[in-house]
Amino acid sequence: MTTTPRSGTQYSIRSGAYEAEIASVGASLRSLRHGGRDLVVPFDADEVRPGYRGALLAPWPNRVVDGRYAFGGHEYELALSEPKRGHALHGLAAWLDFTATAQTDDALTLEAVIEPQTSYPWRVRLETTFRLGDDGLTQTVRAVNESVGAAPFGTGPHPYLVAGPGPLDSWTFELPASAVLEVTPDTLAPIALHDVVEDDPARFDWRTPHVLGATELDHAYTDLAFADDGLATVRLTDPSGVGVQLVWDSTCPWVQIHTADLPGGAAQPFHRAGLAVEPMTCAPDAFNDAAYDFETGLIVLEPGGATEASWRIAAL
DSSP: OOOOOOTTTTEEEEETTTTEEETTTTTTEEEEEEEEEEEEEOOOOSSSSOOTTEOOOOOBBEEEGGGEEETTTTEEEOOOTTTOOOOOOOOTTSSSSSSSEEESSSSSEEEEOOBBBBOOOOEEEEEEEEEEEEEEEEEEEEEEESSSSOOOOOOOOOOOOOOOOEEEEGEEEEEOOOEEEEEETTTOOEEEEEEETTTTHHOOOOOEEEEEETHHHHHHHHEEETTTTTTTEEEEOTTTSSSSEEEEETTTOOOEEEEEOOTGGGGTTTTTSSSEEEEEESSSTTTGGGGGGSSSOOOOEEEEEEEEEEEEEEOO
């Protein structure tokens, strides 16, 4: 009897020095290597994916505070998938088993449907394509609302980037963002948006690259500086001279940064093993858009409407 690995059906794509492994559960980027060097923290095929590592997040990234939101004159309560903090975390697609609809040597397209449910009563079809080229791995996500009513929506990826062989504390980090979202220290619920130099610039301002050191982050940033080509770029470099970058356009005006600090600290094998860099089409708790005095980026998908977003990971 053939047994499907616990992370789902496995797919491999290759181009030049790049190779990627994708697992069907959550359309998860299981590994990405360039010349044999890891660019993301990998996990094994026959392993229950650790948390949301490499998963596609939809129909919302990040958190819905208390799992509650109102939309279209109705109130909804989501399952609290982050019970210790009391929130609904990272959407409904991360544990769906995606089906391949197209594959070549260097590209793969997967599809899944978020079916209507009491807490999110809309049918949304997701299609994501991974494509390798000389410029790295590009992932594109397309969502279509197949419901009769408008649907709230957001998306983003969840890779943990790896700069090189040195520890995270030795990596140099660059993030072109001038605003950071203040959150409660215990539950990470949004409080207010601040300029990165207002409170603790040594911790929050990465517009000039510098070494991460012992900095701990689990914060969303916005007011991104997009270059002349329309792209924002996060760069991580290792003292050995190698690195990794993640690039995206203005369809993702937010990005979550997490230094992967785990309870128990260094005793945990993946404590600070990589830097989570999560471009997002919307802010944390964007489903409660009316509660905030800043632009959350919440997407409202009209019936039959579609939206797309993409990002690219490349070696430095």
